[in-house]
Amino acid sequence: MELLDHLSLGFGTAFTLQNLLYAFIGCMLGTLIGVLPGVGPTATIAMLLPATYGLPPVAALIMLAGIYYGSQYGGSTTAILVNLPGEASSVVTVIDGHKMAQNGRAGAALAAAGLGSFFAGTVATLVLAAFAPPLTEIALTFGPAEYFSLMIVGLIGAVVLASGSLLKALCMVVTGLLIGLVGTDVNSGVARFSFDIPELTDGISFIAIAMGIFGYGEIIANLAKPDQQREVFTANVSGLWPTAQDFRDMTPAVLRGTALGSALGILPGGGSLLSAFASYTIEKKLKPRPGEVPFGRGNIRGVAGPEAANNAGAQTSFIPLLTLGIPGNAVMALMVGAMTIHNIQPGPQVMTSNPELFWGLIVSMWVGNLMLVILNLPLIGLWIKLLTIPYRWLFPAIVLFCAIGVYSTNNNTFDVWILGWFGIVGYIFYKLECEPAPLLLGLILGPMMEEYLRRTLLISRGDWGVFVSRPISATLLVAALVLLAVVLLPSVKKGRKEAFVEEG
Numbered sequence: 001m002e003l004l005d006h007l008s009l010g011f012g013t014a015f016t017l018q019n020l021l022y023a024f025i026g027c028m029l030g031t032l033i034g035v036l037p038g039v040g041p042t043a044t045i046a047m048l049l050p051a052t053y054g055l056p057p058v059a060a061l062i063m064l065a066g067i068y069y070g071s072q073y074g075g076s077t078t079a080i081l082v083n084l085p086g087e088a089s090s091v092v093t094v095i096d097g098h099k100m101a102q103n104g105r106a107g108a109a110l111a112a113a114g115l116g117s118f119f120a121g122t123v124a125t126l127v128l129a130a131f132a133p134p135l136t137e138i139a140l141t142f143g144p145a146e147y148f149s150l151m152i153v154g155l156i157g158a159v160v161l162a163s164g165s166l167l168k169a170l171c172m173v174v175t176g177l178l179i180g181l182v183g184t185d186v187n188s189g190v191a192r193f194s195f196d197i198p199e200l201t202d203g204i205s206f207i208a209i210a211m212g213i214f215g216y217g218e219i220i221a222n223l224a225k226p227d228q229q230r231e232v233f234t235a236n237v238s239g240l241w242p243t244a245q246d247f248r249d250m251t252p253a254v255l256r257g258t259a260l261g262s263a264l265g266i267l268p269g270g271g272s273l274l275s276a277f278a279s280y281t282i283e284k285k286l287k288p289r290p291g292e293v294p295f296g297r298g299n300i301r302g303v304a305g306p307e308a309a310n311n312a313g314a315q316t317s318f319i320p321l322l323t324l325g326i327p328g329n330a331v332m333a334l335m336v337g338a339m340t341i342h343n344i345q346p347g348p349q350v351m352t353s354n355p356e357l358f359w360g361l362i363v364s365m366w367v368g369n370l371m372l373v374i375l376n377l378p379l380i381g382l383w384i385k386l387l388t389i390p391y392r393w394l395f396p397a398i399v400l401f402c403a404i405g406v407y408s409t410n411n412n413t414f415d416v417w418i419l420g421w422f423g424i425v426g427y428i429f430y431k432l433e434c435e436p437a438p439l440l441l442g443l444i445l446g447p448m449m450e451e452y453l454r455r456t457l458l459i460s461r462g463d464w465g466v467f468v469s470r471p472i473s474a475t476l477l478v479a480a481l482v483l484l485a486v487v488l489l490p491s492v493k494k495g496r497k498e499a500f501v502e503e504g
Helices: 003-016 018-036 041-048 058-082 095-100 108-140 144-161 166-180 198-202 205-222 244-264 271-285 301-315 318-324 330-341 349-353 355-376 381-387 390-409 413-432 439-458 471-487 490-499
Strands: none
Touching: 003 108, 003 355, 018 041, 018 058, 041 058, 041 205, 041 301, 041 330, 041 390, 041 471, 058 095, 058 198, 058 301, 058 330, 095 108, 095 301, 108 244, 108 301, 108 318, 108 355, 144 166, 144 439, 144 471, 166 439, 198 381, 205 330, 205 390, 205 413, 205 439, 244 271, 244 301, 271 301, 301 318, 318 349, 318 355, 330 413, 349 355, 390 413
16 A cells, blocks of 8 residues: 555654654654743744754754644643643633642643643544645646635635634734735845845845744733733642543543544644634533533543644644645744755655655654653653743743844844844734734745736736636635635624633
8 A cells, every 4th residue: 555655664764763863852842842931833943943954854844843743732731730821722721721730630631631632643643644645636736826826715714713803813914915025026126115224125034023923022921911920830730640531531522622623734824723722612512421520610621622633733734834835824834944944845746756754754743742742741840840930030041042043044133123123013912912823824925925926927918817717726716705704604703702712
């Protein structure tokens, strides 16, 4: 069977000593980053991107992938122990996870999160291995018109899947598209919107914007709170394993969360975040068994389901990147950057031109998930100690590392200024309750959309009808319109608001 041949090639690549070491480093760093509040995988990968220049391409991508899905694990640790989600997708884990910790069941909650994530990650890796090749075949039939239409679907998906106001999400996407226009025109070579600032002729650094909005913006928001609200309290952790009844309750929730995350993770625009919220909503709506703890008061299903969903979503978000060359979220955009650094063009040709990288990366995800379970369950005590570091010592270190990471990408002090200004912008977004993820997706996809649009119109001699005359392009545009129309229906709008409500 062809799939088994591919997987055996992947195992041969992933199980070299060097690649196992970098997978371990990535998972360890990812878990640490997930545990530390205010530092996300986007900022970490951005900081470590220059460090991968000297590494072999496979090792570099395996380490960066380990950081990404490792942060999904680490975020649940602080969410459960100290009511502080280290990662955005762990926000929903706080609701029941921290209540379990307060009830003296922190061990059971952490084990449920870890085991659920491991199962979901394993299944999602198999989904990735099984569905990536057929999607690659489809991708080879795509021309510039199809890619443009697909990106329209991605941007509308980002608006629909963003939490909060649809109007705010739409404004964020448009802002991202406008920022993406700054730089040099791809056709004429003329600088535009650079205001005669030489540093802006290459465009505004995506890494500086991402780290400013997420890293510095979060730090400013934390510093704006009173000291007592930033204080981290440890919880008593005893009895690591859930009871037999816990396993009976959490198993169906993990299965549902895995299926949901595997499907939603493929969609562009924060699949793991949406997966976690959607899983929690479904679990809450299901009829509870007699004597079950109510949701919001420490129900283990409210921990296991969302954690499985967000980890499955994190794994399957690699599908659009590896098969179509389109980053589904900010982290995937940085992965594109890492591939470009190593002269690898992301897209359908990766599977044929570099099969060792493609299948080695997929198999390394399963290896990484196993490492994360082994790491997370015994090292809970260590993560708690890291959390007791006073925030007044923690945030200067984060500020410094972000600045070093941004400076080292281009050796340009202008990027550090951009980082600082976008930190203020990130804080403004926080105060206005605007989710910044759609802005970053607009920034990533904007220049690519422009290139494909102009290429299509050049080939068709300015005929806009080409977008609806080609079957795949027309189907994608219809899908985008349907998605937008459905979400504007009053009943769907109301249900969407309920799904994103954080309940106490």
